[in-house]
Amino acid sequence: MELFVLILELIGTAAFAVSGAALGLRKQMDLFGVIILGVTTAVGGGVIRDIVLGSFPPAMFRDPKYALCAIAVSAILFLPRVHRTLARHRRGYHLALLISDSIGLGVFVVSGVRISLACAGKNLFLAVFVGTITGVGGGVIRDILAGDMPFILVRQVYACAAIAGAIACYLLWPLLGAWPAMLIGLALVIALRLAAAHYRWNLPRAEISSES
């Protein structure tokens, strides 16, 4: 079971690293910038989680497995042959990215809830915040570094899927035990994320308003 989670976490880390590195490539960054953006996207959420929970130094420094995985993935994506090949198979590439990104989001959210429970005890608000920020924080840092508006502020129900999964995981934890709660939370995040992408769900948006 631990091994299963580790594999899911590495898939998620790699998917997040690809989303960061791909943005760096689009912004014409050099090799170092692409790697930085890939690593930041992959581990940034976990660093914010550890800072909020007061757990120092953040886990990524105690166990560099994830950061090294993200560095390797970003460096591979930088190879001209690789990103040219991917560009030629856009549809499959995007689908693979969407699925692994959803897995990564789900895994990071439930692992955030687990760590919050372990570090700070029962606190619904804290656990949901920490779970959500573990999932979406890397993407927010990526967008700020790249000079874009953070995508969670303008797109889709991405963060809502994370919040729903975190709440489900937290509430089911005392009822069903750790693993069932985490699996259901994970499945819920992935299902909502994929459904939102497929059906193009969107939250309401205000009409152009003129105040202030």
Add this chain to the structure above:
Amino acid sequence: MELFVLILELIGTAAFAVSGAALGLRKQMDLFGVIILGVTTAVGGGVIRDIVLGSFPPAMFRDPKYALCAIAVSAILFLPRVHRTLARHRRGYHLALLISDSIGLGVFVVSGVRISLACAGKNLFLAVFVGTITGVGGGVIRDILAGDMPFILVRQVYACAAIAGAIACYLLWPLLGAWPAMLIGLALVIALRLAAAHYRWNLPRAEISSES
């Protein structure tokens, strides 16, 4: 007296949430983005304060009253009828916003000074920094998330009012006791902030310079 501070803090939280949510509406964000920006603006300064003081998890997670207040205010502002009505009464809306924002700034500054003294003892530089960042930090995060230049870098004497109030509060604390020092600091911030807005005070600005 505690109740008085609580009411002022909730007024300030609501005013900061409105300033964040209104920016989100102007930037055409969806419901979630507007709420995130409202909450971030309202509680962001306190989170930075707690990180600098090493107080984990930050207070907003131990006492979600303020975050819930900010979520509710942002969601209400999102209702089309509400922001259309406010848009129709611009002058009164702006005046109410200015006054409650000034109260919020003042309350957050002096509460920041108080928490700094309680957590880290006498340290003028730390107390003034923590007080100021508690007051202006949320707005800085708001502007970075929304892709704007942080307003405290380009506008008015906003941050100077916060600094003056924090210094006054810190210096009067041992002379007059906690409450008088906080009240005078609060009044000073509000007075400077309102006067700066009314008389359009501005700090000197460099002429266009050509170096580097």
Add this chain to the structure above:
Amino acid sequence: MELFVLILELIGTAAFAVSGAALGLRKQMDLFGVIILGVTTAVGGGVIRDIVLGSFPPAMFRDPKYALCAIAVSAILFLPRVHRTLARHRRGYHLALLISDSIGLGVFVVSGVRISLACAGKNLFLAVFVGTITGVGGGVIRDILAGDMPFILVRQVYACAAIAGAIACYLLWPLLGAWPAMLIGLALVIALRLAAAHYRWNLPRAEISSES
């Protein structure tokens, strides 16, 4: 020896403050904005370092020497006569800035490695990250605040010089002792930084790629 390091640190602090304040002047900020940007650039890396290491409150608040130095330098640069004079002597000004910036980068990197070893023991990944972020973190915050893409993502081998110096310092520490390791790390950062600027070294950059 301590005095020697102190002098180098103050030179680096002043150089970093100048780079922040000069950006604020170019962006037409007022006096307060210029000082904030100068101070943030000078001490921001150290604050990130202390947060990652869990050392609260960050050193800049326990020892305000560096922040005060940065405030003074930024305020002096703001004087019209000063920045006009500097603008007239562009070449010399840029050369002085480049050299002192390189010294600052090198000093902050090796002092970051030293503090990481003192706080968290032997951890190559942590020490190199902390050393590098101490050196480049202030510049990243400066660019985010000013609304620019962080320069380390798009320019030169700046961060690579920091990483190389941090690795050298860390690896030589147990072999040669603290001071020789720090001096060699410092010299390596300065040499790489100056060579990169002189020969316009650049890391490879991806051709415009079309994948999302």
